[in-house]
Amino acid sequence: MTRKRRRLYFVLFAMIGLGAATALVLSAIEDSLVFFYTPTDLAEKDIPKDRRLRIGGLVAENSVKRGADGVSVKFIVTDLTNTLPVTYKGILPDLFREGQGVVAEGKIDAGGVFRADAVLAKHDENYMPAEVADALKKSGQWKGAPAP
Amino acid sequence: MRLVYVIPLVVFATVAAAFGVGLTLKPNVVPSALIDKPVPEFTLAGLPGDGVESGKGFSSADLTGRVSIVNVFASWCFPCRVEHPLLMRLARNPKVRIFGLNYKDRPEDARAWLKELGNPYDRIGVDRDGRIAIDWGVYGVPETFIIDAEGRIRYKHVGPITPSDLDEIIVPIIERLSE
Amino acid sequence: MIAEIGHYALLLALALAIAQGTLPLWGAGRDDPKFMAVGSVAAVGQFAFLAIAFASLTYLYVVSDFSVENVAQNSHSAKPLLYKISGVWSNHEGSMVLWVLILALFGAMVALFGTNLPPGLRARVLAVQGWIGIAFLAFILFTSNPFLRLSPVPADGNGLNPLLQDPGLAFHPPFLYLGYVGFSVAFSFAIAALIEGRVDPAWARWVRPWTLAAWCALTLGIALGSWWAYYELGWGGFWFWDPVENSSFMPWLAGTALLHSAIVLERRDALKSWTILLAITTFVLSLIGTFLVRSGVLTSVHTFATDPARGLFILMILIVAAGGSLALFATRAPKLKAGGLFAPISREGALVLNNLLLVTACATVFLGTLYPLFLDALDLGKVSVGAPYFNATFIPIMTPLVMAMAVGPMLAWKRGDIKGVIGRLKFALGVGMIVTLGAWYAMGGQVLAAAGIGLAAWLVLGSLMEFAGRIKLFRIPFAASLSRLRHLPRSAFGMTIAHAALGIVVAGITASSAWQTEKILVMTKGDSVELAGYSFVFAGVEETEGPNYTVKRGTFEVTLDGRDVATLTAERRFYPVRNMTTTEAAIHTTWFADLYAVVGDADEKGGWTVRLYHNPLVPWIWVGAVLMALGGLVSLTDRRHRVGAPARARKTAARTKPPGGGARPATA
Numbered sequence: 002m003t004r005k006r007r008r009l010y011f012v013l014f015a016m017i018g019l020g021a022a023t024a025l026v027l028s029a030i031e032d033s034l035v036f037f038y039t040p041t042d043l044a045e046k047d048i049p050k051d052r053r054l055r056i057g058g059l060v061a062e063n064s065v066k067r068g069a070d071g072v073s074v075k076f077i078v079t080d081l082t083n084t085l086p087v088t089y090k091g092i093l094p095d096l097f098r099e100g101q102g103v104v105a106e107g108k109i110d111a112g113g114v115f116r117a118d119a120v121l122a123k124h125d126e127n128y129m130p131a132e133v134a135d136a137l138k139k140s141g142q143w144k145g146a147p148a149p
Numbered sequence: 150m151r152l153v154y155v156i157p158l159v160v161f162a163t164v165a166a167a168f169g170v171g172l173t174l175k176p177n178v179v180p181s182a183l184i185d186k187p188v189p190e191f192t193l194a195g196l197p198g199d200g201v202e203s204g205k206g207f208s209s210a211d212l213t214g215r216v217s218i219v220n221v222f223a224s225w226c227f228p229c230r231v232e233h234p235l236l237m238r239l240a241r242n243p244k245v246r247i248f249g250l251n252y253k254d255r256p257e258d259a260r261a262w263l264k265e266l267g268n269p270y271d272r273i274g275v276d277r278d279g280r281i282a283i284d285w286g287v288y289g290v291p292e293t294f295i296i297d298a299e300g301r302i303r304y305k306h307v308g309p310i311t312p313s314d315l316d317e318i319i320v321p322i323i324e325r326l327s328e
Numbered sequence: 329m330i331a332e333i334g335h336y337a338l339l340l341a342l343a344l345a346i347a348q349g350t351l352p353l354w355g356a357g358r359d360d361p362k363f364m365a366v367g368s369v370a371a372v373g374q375f376a377f378l379a380i381a382f383a384s385l386t387y388l389y390v391v392s393d394f395s396v397e398n399v400a401q402n403s404h405s406a407k408p409l410l411y412k413i414s415g416v417w418s419n420h421e422g423s424m425v426l427w428v429l430i431l432a433l434f435g436a437m438v439a440l441f442g443t444n445l446p447p448g449l450r451a452r453v454l455a456v457q458g459w460i461g462i463a464f465l466a467f468i469l470f471t472s473n474p475f476l477r478l479s480p481v482p483a484d485g486n487g488l489n490p491l492l493q494d495p496g497l498a499f500h501p502p503f504l505y506l507g508y509v510g511f512s513v514a515f516s517f518a519i520a521a522l523i524e525g526r527v528d529p530a531w532a533r534w535v536r537p538w539t540l541a542a543w544c545a546l547t548l549g550i551a552l553g554s555w556w557a558y559y560e561l562g563w564g565g566f567w568f569w570d571p572v573e574n575s576s577f578m579p580w581l582a583g584t585a586l587l588h589s590a591i592v593l594e595r596r597d598a599l600k601s602w603t604i605l606l607a608i609t610t611f612v613l614s615l616i617g618t619f620l621v622r623s624g625v626l627t628s629v630h631t632f633a634t635d636p637a638r639g640l641f642i643l644m645i646l647i648v649a650a651g652g653s654l655a656l657f658a659t660r661a662p663k664l665k666a667g668g669l670f671a672p673i674s675r676e677g678a679l680v681l682n683n684l685l686l687v688t689a690c691a692t693v694f695l696g697t698l699y700p701l702f703l704d705a706l707d708l709g710k711v712s713v714g715a716p717y718f719n720a721t722f723i724p725i726m727t728p729l730v731m732a733m734a735v736g737p738m739l740a741w742k743r744g745d746i747k748g749v750i751g752r753l754k755f756a757l758g759v760g761m762i763v764t765l766g767a768w769y770a771m772g773g774q775v776l777a778a779a780g781i782g783l784a785a786w787l788v789l790g791s792l793m794e795f796a797g798r799i800k801l802f803r804i805p806f807a808a809s810l811s812r813l814r815h816l817p818r819s820a821f822g823m824t825i826a827h828a829a830l831g832i833v834v835a836g837i838t839a840s841s842a843w844q845t846e847k848i849l850v851m852t853k854g855d856s857v858e859l860a861g862y863s864f865v866f867a868g869v870e871e872t873e874g875p876n877y878t879v880k881r882g883t884f885e886v887t888l889d890g891r892d893v894a895t896l897t898a899e900r901r902f903y904p905v906r907n908m909t910t911t912e913a914a915i916h917t918t919w920f921a922d923l924y925a926v927v928g929d930a931d932e933k934g935g936w937t938v939r940l941y942h943n944p945l946v947p948w949i950w951v952g953a954v955l956m957a958l959g960g961l962v963s964l965t966d967r968r969h970r971v972g973a974p975a976r977a978r979k980t981a982a983r984t985k986p987p988g989g990g991a992r993p994a995t996a
Contacts, residue, residue: 010672015684022688022725026695029720030713034699037710055712062283071850071931080286091848092928092937102289154661157605158654161612165647167698170705172623172639230482265480 035106040083043109050109056085057104065099078103078115089117183302188212188219188294189284193274196251198260206274207248213300216326217246218293218319220270221282223254224262226290228309233266235315240269242320244327249273252282252290295319297326331396334384335475338425341377341432342465344370348435349458352451364447367454368439374461375436378429382416385425385474389416394485397478398422404487406876414498415488420622420638421474423501427618428464430502430509434538435461438513445534452520453513460512463645471638490877490903490910496556503549504576508614510542511583515611518604519653522660527600532593535607537964539590543583544960550576551953559913564844564924564941566949567837569718574697575617581690582610585683592676595741599676601661602683608657612650613690619646620697674744678736685729692721730783730834733827734790738797752797753790760786777842780834787831795824822963829955836948845942850935860942862923863887864896869927869936877901882927882936886916898927898938922946 037055038048048054056078064077073090076099087105097103097120105117183189188209195206212219220236222229240247249270251259256275276282285294286305295304304322306314348370355363385398389412394400402419403412417423435457442450468474517535521527553573558566567573586606593603623639670676696713703711734756738749750757764782768775796802798820799812845860853868867883884896896914903910916923921944928937 014672018684018688022692022721025721025724026692029717030696030699033714033717033720035712035714037712053714059283059286062280067931071935072848072937092926092939151662154601155658157609158651158658161650161654164616164698165643165651167702167705168619168623168643168646171701172643 039080040078040085041080043085044083048109050111053106053108055104055106056087056115057102058085060097060099060103062099078105085115086113087115087117089120091118091120093120183286184305185301185303187299187301188296189281191281191284193250193276193281196256196259196273196275199263199268199270199273205272207272209300211272212248212296213298215246215298216244216323217248217296218323219248219250219285219296220294221250221252221285221287221290221292223252223290224258225254226252229291230266232291232309232311233269235310235312236269237267239315239319240271242323245323246271250282250285250287251275252287253277253279293319295322295326330384330387331393331475331477334381334388335473337377337381337384338465338469338473338475341374341381341428342462342469344374344377345458345461345465347458348374349455349462352458353455356448356451356455359448361447364451367451367458371432371435371439371454371457374458375429375432378425378432382425382429385422386413386416389413392485394483395477395479395481396474397476398474400478400482400485402486402488404485404876406484407488407493408875410495410498411488411493414492417501418488418492418497421468421472423505424464424468424472425474426502427505427509428461428468430505431457431461431464431512434510434513438516438538442534449517449520449524449531449534452523453516456516456519457512460516460649463649467638467641467645471641487876487903490901494556494560496552496560500549500552500556503545503552505549507542507544507546507549507583508576508579508617510538510545511579511607511611511614513538513542514586514607515653518607519656521604522653522656525660525663527593527604527664529594529597532590532603533968536587536590536594539583539587539607539610540960540964543580543587544957544964546576546580546583547953547957547960550580551950551957554953555950558946559915560910564846564913564926564939564943566840566946569696569715571697572621574693575613575620578690578693578697579610579613579617581686581693582606582613585686585690586610588679588682588686592679596670596676598670599680599683600664600666601657604661604664605657606683606687608650608653612646612653613694615642615646615649619643671743673739673746675736675739675741677744678732678739681732682729682736685725685732689722689725689729692725693718696721727783730787730830733830734787734794737791737794737823737827753793756786756789756793759789771843774842777838780838780842784831784835784838787834788828791824791827791831795820817968818966819963819968822959822961822966824959825962826956826959829952829959832948832952832955834952836945836950836952839945840943840949843944847940849938850931851938852933852935857940859940860921861888862893862942864925864940866936866938869930874901877903880927882914882925882938884914884925884938884940886923894923896923896925898925900927917947919947920945 035053035055037057038046040056040058042048043056058078058080061077061079061084064075066075068074072092073088074093075086075088078085078087087107089105089107104121105115106119106121107115107117109115190209192208193206195204197204211217218239236247239245247270249272251273253276259273259275274281279287285292289307291309293306293310294302295306297303303326304319306319310319348367351363351370352365352367355361355366388396388399389403390409392399392403392405392412394403398419398421402422403415407415415422417426435454438450438453438457442453445453514535517531517538521531550573553576554566557568557573558564586603589599589603589606592599619639619642623642696717699713700711703709734753735746735749738744738752739746760782763785764778767781768778771778798816799809801809804812847857847859849857851857851866853866856863856865858864863886865885865887867885869880869882872879872881878901880900880902882898884898886893886896894916896916898914899912901910901912911926914925921942924941924943926939928939930936
């Protein structure tokens with residue numbers, strides 16, 4: 002094999018690899034992007050029903066109801082303009098409280114109820130230094146997916 | 150082939166540009182839905198022994214007539230301590246009245262705190278269980294609202310006020326609203 | 329007084345860094361030994377002053393001097409001593425002091441142990457280290473001074489965030505910084521080489537030990553962080569693809585690629601500009617990590633940059649360091665003498681494949697981490713990129729890498745015999761397949777996960793067989809094998825340990841991700857529940873007091889087939905100073921799995937929400953990671969990496985022929 006030809010093969014190989022990686026990235030990112038909305042966005046914009054999304058707002062006062070099984074919870078998230086009913090099954094974060102900020106990840110069902118599979122509440126009522134917040138975030142209590 | 154060696158630089162330039170833009174964005178989960186709306190209806194009890202107007206509280210009616218500031222604070226909140234000297238400075242500005250919303254705090258702690266650091270507030274309202282703060286869309290402490298003479302919320306600042314926030318944002322807004 | 333001493337020491341360190349960054353460079357340009365020698369003195373002096381500054385800050389924390397704002401904000405008089413000390417670096421300002429201290433430590437080590445480097449190269453390397461020092465010292469002094477006084481002095485401090493009061497997290501940052509900052513040495517060597525316009529095998533030989541040391545520390549740092557998230561958090565997960573985690577993982581991937589490409593440069597005098605580029609990229613990724621974590625651009629949902637000036641300052645450092653070095657690369661690298669070409673099927677070919685895959689993996693992580701920022705910058709909406717993206721891209725890229733890892737070390741340099749190698753790996757291949765089938769049969773269903781376990785077995789076995797091949801185990805008399813073993817270079821041991829350890833990590837990640845079983849339910853005292861064959865009996869919750877918190881402690885008696893296995897006590901701690909609750913998971917570790925329990929809220933009827941997990945093979949992840957770092961350390965003790973060796977190596981390298989290497993594998 003000549004020098005030039007070898008180089009050609011190498012470049013070709015690298016291009017194929019790059020193409021494959023790009024295809025991989027594009028297909029994966031399409032499925033795993035999670036957009037963030039407020040209840041007002043949901044009321045005003047046309048948002049596809051079967052997409053995963055994150056919603057954020059305050060937990061409305063007196064809206065938290067536990068289900069008969071003890072582990073499912075219903076509550077209402079409000080941004081003070083619009084509201085959104087949410088259901089969730091599992092342990093709520095340590096600082097989940099009525100009147101506190103909350104972010105939930107999940108999907109909206111046909112009945113307009115947000116089915117959350119992860120609920121993240123704010124940790125501290127102080128506005129904290131970024132490092133601590135980062136650590137909290139890293140701690141996972143601020144985030145959605147439990148484990149890869 | 151030379152150009153190949155420039156690619157890393159170009160990639161980095163793109164990333165750096167995104168970082169630059171990212172720095173200017175103020176991430177905010179829920180933009181305050183209350184901007185340019187009238188303040189919510191409320192009445193807050195005062196903090197006896199706070200040394201101003203014999204512990205009178207305040208209500209939505211008190212927030213009209215002139216430009217005012219509502220500052221949400223608590224003695225257990227460290228960032229509040231950081232911004233406190235700036236509030237003391239702002240208190241000397243005759244164009245604005247400062248209202249303190251004492252959030253989920255024990256009155257004795259709040260009193261001790263004010264005694265230690267000084268009281269910048271014209272009036273203080275005690276929101277023991279945080280109910281009123283919910284109507285204001287408060288996420289945490291400290292938060293600061295600027296209210297115009299008609300009683301509409303015109304600006305919301307989240308987190309501690311820094312000297313540049315005060316000089317470059319808050320004071321100019323007060324000046325503008327007072328005209 | 330002590331605070332002022334610390335502040336003053338920082339200023340003096342900055343002055344010395346300026347001297348270190350300029351005089352040796354000027355001296356190297358004029359070939360003036362006196363000026364070049366200034367570099368070493370300044371580097372050692374800078375380290376001494378930073379040690380004083382760091383010691384002062386630590387002292388202020390230990391004696392709880394709340395007249396210093398940084399101490400008041402992050403410490404509390406009632407805190408245990410360990411957390412008073414670790415409090416020094418669990419906040420922005422203090423951690424930056426630790427950052428520059430470690431930077432200066434590496435600079436001083438280059439100065440003290442690099443006596444056999446050519447004086448010009450050493451002077452330039454130290455000068456580049458000096459510039460980095462200038463940048464970060466200025467950053468500390470102008471935007472993040474930890475020695476500022478507070479007035480009036482508060483009666484007590486604000487306390488360290490309870491989540492950070494943990495032994496795992498106390499040691500996580502120092503290791504992480506040793507890794508991040510350690511890569512600065514490779515960066516400095518790369519810049520010095522670009523300035524000199526010469527990159528040769530000797531250069532690779534000098535860079536490798538520094539890179540290896542940094543890599544070991546970073547491996548441990550990442551493992552500690554992941555372990556902490558696992559036990560402190562209560563999610564039962566160990567890796568979340570969080571921007572903060574990713575920003576430490578990206579330099580690790582690039583650094584791993586650098587380690588391997590430097591081998592090719594050392595042995596075959598090839599991949600010159602590529603290795604230089606990797607050295608620059610690795611450190612730039614470390615800087616980007618620092619920027620992402622500290623500027624607040626990516627922690628969008630709940631934080632803001634407390635001081636935008638800080639983010640801007642780091643961005644400026646980043647632009648100067650990365651922009652400058654990449655511009656230097658763009659102009660100088662084309663002039664480097666191209667190395668030899670080589671056959672795709674060869675050791676160097678395998679190492680190139682390793683590099684391509686690692687760099688691609690790094691690029692996909694980078695893209696996923698920054699995608700939300702790009703969209704936000706273009707005002708296209710607020711998004712988060714979830715774990716599914718990372719799993720869908722990272723795993724397919726890593727799979728061929730792990731497959732090739734067993735084959736690559738067996739290939740000879742220059743021209744490998746792939747058929748022969750596959751023939752020798754028949755056994756590992758067979759065992760891998762049997763393990764796959766076995767796992768598939770035993771755990772049911774998940775073919776891909778079973779294949780992951782098989783792949784892990786293939787890698788562990790393949791690595792061990794490569795090692796056995798080197799000492800000709802069972803092919804020559806045992807005593808002869810033993811004698812070969814004694815003469816093997818330490819780097820051979822190191823490679824085998826590290827590669828096999830990755831196999832262990834792969835097994836742990838695969839099994840715990842695929843076969844984790846979880847139960848969330850409400851239990852009252854006396855209830856029992858089955859999970860993965862174990863029986864958990866809930867013995868109720870008792871409330872007690874800790875040193876600075878109150879505790880709700882739930883107890884589970886775990887039995888297996890009627891035999892007692894463990895008593896698990898999970899806690900929920902409430903810290904009144906910070907008005908915060910933390911979760912302490914109860915974990916019982918066995919060789920093959922973790923039992924993991926978390927207690928949540930109580931309901932009105934006296935029941936408690938509990939979360940129980942059975943995490944198969946999860947301890948293997950950390951055991952494997954520690955072994956990987958150990959492999960790196962063993963390799964670091966290799967004669968060729970030791971101080972003094974490069975001088976001899978240089979003579980061989982000067983002949984441009986790759987050094988022979990006494991004990992290469994007997995594959996050719």
